[in-house]
Amino acid sequence: MMEFADSSEPVLLFAFWTGVAASALVIAIAVAILLLRYRLRAFTRRRAHFLAQWRPFLAVAIDAVPAHLPELPDEDTESFLILWNHLHQSLRGGVTENLNTIAVRLGIPERALEALTHGGTRERLLAIVTLGHLRERRAIMRLADLTDSPNMTLALYAAKALTRIDPAEAAKLLMPRIVEYRDWPPSLVSGVLAEAGPEAMSLALARCLREASAAELPRLSHLLRNIEPVVRSRVVRELHARGGLDTETIAQCLQALALPTDAELATEYGAHPSWQVRVHAATSLGRIGGREHLDVLRRLLTDPQWWVRYRAAQAIVQLSGLTGVSLDGFRDSLADRYARNMLDHVVAEGQHA
Amino acid sequence: MTLEQFVIAAQWIFLLFFVALNGGYLLLNLVSLRSLVRYMDVRGINLYQDMYTRLEPPVSILVPAYNEASTIAASLRALLQLNYSEFEIIVINDGSKDDTLGTLLKEFGFEPFPGACRVSLPTANVRGLYLSRHYPNLRLVDKENGGKADALNAGINAARYPLFCAVDADSILQRDSLQRIVKPVMDDPSVVACGGTIRIVNGCQVDGGYLVKTGLPRSLLVRFQLIEYLRAFLFGRLGWAPMNALLIISGAFGVFRKDAVIDVGGYRTDTVGEDMELIVRMHRLRRAAGKPCLITFVPDPICWTEAPESLRVLKTQRIRWQRGLSESLWMNRDLLFHKEGSAAGWIAFPFMLFFEWAAPLIEITGYVFTVLAYLFGFIALEVLAVFLFVALGLGLLLSVSALLLEEMSFHVYTCPGDTLKLFAAAVLENFGYRQLIALWRLRGLWQWFRRRRGGWGRMTRKGHWQQKEGG
Numbered sequence: 032m033m034e035f036a037d038s039s040e041p042v043l044l045f046a047f048w049t050g051v052a053a054s055a056l057v058i059a060i061a062v063a064i065l066l067l068r069y070r071l072r073a074f075t076r077r078r079a080h081f082l083a084q085w086r087p088f089l090a091v092a093i094d095a096v097p098a099h100l101p102e103l104p105d106e107d108t109e110s111f112l113i114l115w116n117h118l119h120q121s122l123r124g125g126v127t128e129n130l131n132t133i134a135v136r137l138g139i140p141e142r143a144l145e146a147l148t149h150g151g152t153r154e155r156l157l158a159i160v161t162l163g164h165l166r167e168r169r170a171i172m173r174l175a176d177l178t179d180s181p182n183m184t185l186a187l188y189a190a191k192a193l194t195r196i197d198p199a200e201a202a203k204l205l206m207p208r209i210v211e212y213r214d215w216p217p218s219l220v221s222g223v224l225a226e227a228g229p230e231a232m233s234l235a236l237a238r239c240l241r242e243a244s245a246a247e248l249p250r251l252s253h254l255l256r257n258i259e260p261v262v263r264s265r266v267v268r269e270l271h272a273r274g275g276l277d278t279e280t281i282a283q284c285l286q287a288l289a290l291p292t293d294a295e296l297a298t299e300y301g302a303h304p305s306w307q308v309r310v311h312a313a314t315s316l317g318r319i320g321g322r323e324h325l326d327v328l329r330r331l332l333t334d335p336q337w338w339v340r341y342r343a344a345q346a347i348v349q350l351s352g353l354t355g356v357s358l359d360g361f362r363d364s365l366a367d368r369y370a371r372n373m374l375d376h377v378v379a380e381g382q383h384a
Numbered sequence: 385m386t387l388e389q390f391v392i393a394a395q396w397i398f399l400l401f402f403v404a405l406n407g408g409y410l411l412l413n414l415v416s417l418r419s420l421v422r423y424m425d426v427r428g429i430n431l432y433q434d435m436y437t438r439l440e441p442p443v444s445i446l447v448p449a450y451n452e453a454s455t456i457a458a459s460l461r462a463l464l465q466l467n468y469s470e471f472e473i474i475v476i477n478d479g480s481k482d483d484t485l486g487t488l489l490k491e492f493g494f495e496p497f498p499g500a501c502r503v504s505l506p507t508a509n510v511r512g513l514y515l516s517r518h519y520p521n522l523r524l525v526d527k528e529n530g531g532k533a534d535a536l537n538a539g540i541n542a543a544r545y546p547l548f549c550a551v552d553a554d555s556i557l558q559r560d561s562l563q564r565i566v567k568p569v570m571d572d573p574s575v576v577a578c579g580g581t582i583r584i585v586n587g588c589q590v591d592g593g594y595l596v597k598t599g600l601p602r603s604l605l606v607r608f609q610l611i612e613y614l615r616a617f618l619f620g621r622l623g624w625a626p627m628n629a630l631l632i633i634s635g636a637f638g639v640f641r642k643d644a645v646i647d648v649g650g651y652r653t654d655t656v657g658e659d660m661e662l663i664v665r666m667h668r669l670r671r672a673a674g675k676p677c678l679i680t681f682v683p684d685p686i687c688w689t690e691a692p693e694s695l696r697v698l699k700t701q702r703i704r705w706q707r708g709l710s711e712s713l714w715m716n717r718d719l720l721f722h723k724e725g726s727a728a729g730w731i732a733f734p735f736m737l738f739f740e741w742a743a744p745l746i747e748i749t750g751y752v753f754t755v756l757a758y759l760f761g762f763i764a765l766e767v768l769a770v771f772l773f774v775a776l777g778l779g780l781l782l783s784v785s786a787l788l789l790e791e792m793s794f795h796v797y798t799c800p801g802d803t804l805k806l807f808a809a810a811v812l813e814n815f816g817y818r819q820l821i822a823l824w825r826l827r828g829l830w831q832w833f834r835r836r837r838g839g840w841g842r843m844t845r846k847g848h849w850q851q852k853e854g855g
Contacts, residue, residue, distance in 0.1 A: 042395045043767060046774045049403060053777035060784045061807060067791045068803050075798075113429050120433045153425045160434055183571070184426065188435065218570055222439045337502040369500070376500040383497075383515040 081110045089118060089133070093126040096133055103137050112139070112157045119164045131165055140167050147173050156188055163192025171196060175204050183214060191223045198231030206235050209254070210247060217253035229259035237266050249279035255287035264290050271296060278305045285311035294320045301327050306336035313339060317346025325350060325361070332370040340369065344377040391762050398750035399774065405739050406778035409615070412623030413785050416683075419626050420619075420793050423683055432563060440566055442470040443639065444548040446539035448532050449475055452553045453482040457491040459553050462593020464519055468562040472521040475553075476539045479508070479529025493517035494524050505537040505650035513542065532635070533651035533658035540650060543642060550659075552636045554690060556585055556595055561686040565639045574676035576644040576666060579633030581618055581681075583796065584610050585688035595688055598796050600805055605698065607809035608817045609691045615786040618683065625681040629732035631667070631712075633679070635659035637687035644670070655715065657708020664712050667728040668719040685794055699824050706828025709741055714832075744825035750775075751819065776814045783810035 084101065091097075103111055115134060119127055134140070139161065146158035147170060159177065162170040170192070177189035190208075193201040209220055224232050236258050243251045248270070255263055267284045270276060276284070285297055285308070297315035300308050313331045316324045328350070331343035351358045358378065365371045385393070445463060449456050456475070463473050477485050488494060494514035501510065508530030516522040525542050527535070536550055547569065549562065561580065568578045587601035601607055617634075624630040635658065645651075648669045651658045663679060670677035692698040713736060720737070722729040758768040787806055790796070797806065 040392065040767075042392060042399060043770055046395075046399050046770045049399075050770065050774035050777040053774070053781040057777070057780050057784050060781075060788050064784070064788055064791045064803060064807070067788075068795075068800075071791075071795055072800075109429075116434070117430055151425065152422070153429060156426055156431065157429055160431055188431070191435065214572075216571055216573060218439050218441075218573075219435065222435060337500070340500070372498070372500040375498045379497050379499075379515065383495075383517065383520050 077106070078110055081107050082114070085111065085114060089114065089130075092133055093118065093122065093129045096129050096136075100133065100136055105142075108139075108142055109154070109157065111137075112143075112161050115139075116157070116160050116164065127164070134161070134165060140165055140169070143167070144170060144173075147177075152182065152185065155185060159185070159188045159192050163188075163195040166196045168196060171200060178205065178208055186212070187215065187219055187223060190220075191226055194223060194227040194231075198227035201227060202232050202235040206239050210239060210243070210251065213250065217250055221254055221257055224254065224257040229257060233258045233262045237262050240266050241269060245275065245277070249277055249283075252280040252283035252287075255283055258287075260289040263287055264293050267293065267296065278307055281305075281308050282311045285315045288315045288319055291319050291321065294324060298324060298327050301331055306334070306339055309334060309336070309339045310342050313342040313346050317342070317349040320346065320350060322350070322356060325356065329361075329365070329370075332365065332373060333367045340373045341377065344370075344373045347374065348377050348381060387762070391757055394753055394757075395763075395767075395771070398746070398753065399771070401746050401750065402775055402778055405743060406782050408735060408739055409620055409782050410785060413619050413782075413789060414623075415626060416619045416622035417789060417792075419622055420683060420789060424793050427684070432560075432567070436563070436567060436570060438469060439570065440469045440563065441547055441569070442472075442545040443468065443562060443566060444539070444543035444545045444642070445471055445473045445562075446536055446543065446548050446550050447473060447475040447553050448478055448535035448539065448550075449480065449484055449488075449553045450478045450529070450532070450535070451480045451482045451484060453480070453484045453487045456484055456553055457487055458593050459555075460488075460492065460522065462557065463551070464522065465559065465593075466557065466562050467559045468566075470545075471549075471562065472523065472544060473519075474523045474525060474539045474542050476525045476527065476535040476542075478527060478531070478535040485526060488524055489514070492519060492522060492524075497523075499542070502541055504541055504646045507534050507538040507541065510538060531653055531658075533653045533655070536658070537650045537653075540642060540645060546642055547639055548642050548645075549637070549639045550635060551687075552689065555636045556590060556593065556688040557637065558595060558686055561637070562639075564684050564686050565637070565682050568680045568682065569639065569641075572678060575641075575678045575680055576670070576676065577633055577638060577640045577663065577679045579621070579630065579679075579681045580637040580639075580687045581683055581685050582613065582634050582636050583685045583688050584613060584691045586691055586693065588688065590688075598798070600797055600799070600802050601691070601693075603693050604809065604812070605695065605817075606691050606693055607805070608813040609698070611783050611786065611806065611810050611813055612821075613691075614790055615783055619786050619789050621681055622683050624732055625679075627727040627731065628678055628680075629727035630679050630681055631664050631728065631732050631736055632660040633663050633681075634687075636689050647675075652715070655708060655711040656704050657712045660708055661712040661715055664716040664719060664733075667725070668716045668722070671719075671724040671726060671728070672722065674724070683793070685796055702821055702824040703828040703831060706741075706744070706825040707832045709736070710829060710832035713737060713741055741829070744822040744829060747822045748819075748826050779814045779818060780811060783813065 088101065115130060119130055143158040143161045146154040147162065150158060159174065162174070174189045174193050178186045178193070180186045180189070190201070190205055193204060209215065236254055240251055240255070255266065258266060267287060270280065270284060281300060281303070285300060288297060294316060297312045297320070300312040303309055303312065309331060313328060316328055325347065328343045328347050331339055332347065334340050334343065347361065348358065350356065351361065362371055362374050365374065447460070447463070460473065460475060475488065477488065494516050497513045497515040499513035508528040510525060510527045512526045514524035514526065523542060525538050527538050540548060547566065549565070565578055565580045569575045584601065584606060585595065586603070586606045587599040588595055589597040589599060601610065621630060621632070644666065645662065648665050652661050655661045666679065667677055692701055713733070719725050719729045720733045725733070754768060754771050757763045758765065784807065787810060
């Protein structure tokens with residue numbers, strides 16, 4: 032029998048030792064899995080014990096803070112903060128002040144400040160949200176530093192905590208960062224600023240938008256919704272007067288229009304070459320327009336782009352309710368079949384809503 | 385070249401292939417470990433509500449349905465209870481031959497709706513549009529049969545929102561599944577698609593269409609599939625995401641930017657792997673056009689689906705998957721080493737080609753060659769033993785490394801004995817199951833090569849998990 036490969040062949044040796052290494056790793060991994068499972072069981076038991084004690088306690092204590100509080104060992108700080116922050120997000124009004132009182136008496140601000148500086152990502156995130164709910168002013172400078180973190184999650188949560196603690200200070204600290212950090216998603220930034228409310232942010236945002244370059248406007252124009260309506264209207268008109276706006280900025284401006292006096296601006300964009308702009312013009316007219324704008328909407332109802340016709344039909348239905356115009360009469364006056372179909376579509380949707 | 389040299393060279397080739405195949409996946413596991421550690425750092429501290437609530441973009445959930453009369457009502461009721469600020473559900477009846485349409489009309493009070501049709505993507509004839517009297521965000525598209533891809537395209541045509549989520553009719557989600565899968569899209573507007581992790585529901589307890597308790601499947605065959613899912617479909621994919629080289633998002637659950645999908649022509653209807661083909665095509669066309677193409681993945685177990693419990697159904701599935709893989713790669717072969725291809729074209733595509741597409745051929749040839757070489761006396765018994773030892777050892781290493789990652793992250797199966805049972809399954813799957821899968825995949829490869837249109841085959845749905853809900 033010709034045996035071409037025997038145990039001295041390099042290929043055999045390589046295969047054998049590869050198999051041995053793989054087997055050794057399998058055993059090591061099996062041991063690691065068992066250890067992890069053991070640790071998980073211990074953690075789960077501890078967490079269950081914590082919740083069994085603290086959940087009912089906090090459910091009662093948020094109505095009236097008791098004189099004596101249970102001890103909170105360091106190992107249970109994370110569990111406490113998860114539960115505490117969850118309650119803060121779920122509840123409103125005076126009970127959140129009671130939650131804060133409990134936290135202060137347990138020394139949570141100090142623990143959170145410590146975690147902010149020395150903790151890992153998880154500890155810092157919890158600390159950031161906690162300090163925001165506590166409105167802990169001692170954290171302001173450290174939170175401001177964290178808004179420069181390359182970890183976007185940490186940065187945005189830090190920004191939100193700042194707006195909770197001191198909206199005016201947050202406006203000053205955040206505006207330059209909002210302009211500079213292009214990776215901050217506009218929708219999340221808007222959510223952060225909404226925490227402070229339009230009164231605190233309006234002037235700073237208005238200035239930011241006025242000074243924005245053409246390259247920055249498409250991104251920053253998403254923040255128009257965070258400006259209070261009168262100031263917003265002024266900013267939009269100034270941007271419109273500037274001219275040469277890109278499609279995205281115009282769309283955001285149209286979505287931001289809130290005053291009936293701005294309806295003429297929306298009318299002007301009803302004939303824009305971009306259908307994305309015409310869509311928002313139609314939507315705006317439905318929101319802030321009047322009877323005098325029905326003719327513009329009639330024209331948009333015959334637009335070649337489906338979405339423009341759809342939004343125009345929705346706007347017409349909205350305005351008919353406000354202005355008393357008969358929808359049936361309006362429909363019968365339409366010569367275009369597609370326009371009539373679209374109006375029927377939107378009316379049927381409304382009947383099922 | 386002498387016969388001896390040929391035998392030894394062949395041994396080297398097969399050995400190096402096994403090492404490279406398993407080594408490649410181990411490397412992916414290591415890459416996924418980094419993403420996983422960062423993800424798990426913030427998971428479970430429940431801060432979603434603090435940042436994302438009220439900012440979520442509206443989503444159209446598309447549910448293609450073909451012959452789903454026994455399960456569609458429960459599935460839709462569960463979807464209607466998702467925790468999400470604004471969404472619509474569009475169920476597409478794809479010319480079902482059973483009473484799917486009748487069930488839908490009866491259970492949800494659907495009424496004909498004079499919809500103004502919008503055709504961004506061509507589809508088979510749409511027979512009617514319906515709105516639900518009871519649920520204003522529920523719509524029905526009734527159409528002639530055209531296949532799953534065609535049904536999804538019809539759903540895209542009817543969708544009103546900028547994002548759509550493709551969901552299989554038998555997928556079981558969690559109440560926050562939509563929140564979790566949309567989060568990457570909110571974090572980065574350049575994300576065009578995001579996939580969800582698919583887990584196996586067999587053995588779990590389901591109530592009201594939602595998972596209430598996890599459990600290991602009783603069937604060893606399904607446990608093997610569970611290990612396989614962890615190894616290849618979870619941690620393997622998670623390794624590709626940081627490189628933006630993910631070439632597949634499961635059709636069972638994934639979210640997409642509607643305009644990005646319409647831009648590339650929607651789902652292709654001439655492939656059985658329409659889910660993978662769409663993603664590969666998005667990479668190919670969007671990268672070539674210089675458009676953003678960030679495709680990512682959420683590792684959380686947020687979608688559960690039934691795995692085949694019989695060999696016959698499993699065989700059909702795996703043959704189809706291999707055909708789908710072959711078609712997807714072939715139809716988009718321009719992505720391979722394309723100058724704009726980036727990691728998707730220069731790393732992921734060649735990896736898929738050698739270690740997924742060609743793997744069954746090389747693997748089976750390796751086994752057969754080694755055994756025949758022994759039987760004909762070209763190699764000694766100890767040589768055969770060593771090669772089998774290394775093949776099994778590497779396969780086992782890959783499986784248990786997936787178990788380790790699972791233990792470090794989601795540890796879905798919490799009963800004390802589950803770990804040992806999974807470990808046992810990870811060992812046993814290397815003795816016959818993996819080889820059988822390789823054989824079926826080889827058949828899928830052959831079918832593709834001969835361009836046979838085998839179709840989907842029939843998935844026999846047991847719906848065990850439905851029994852608690854239906855009584």
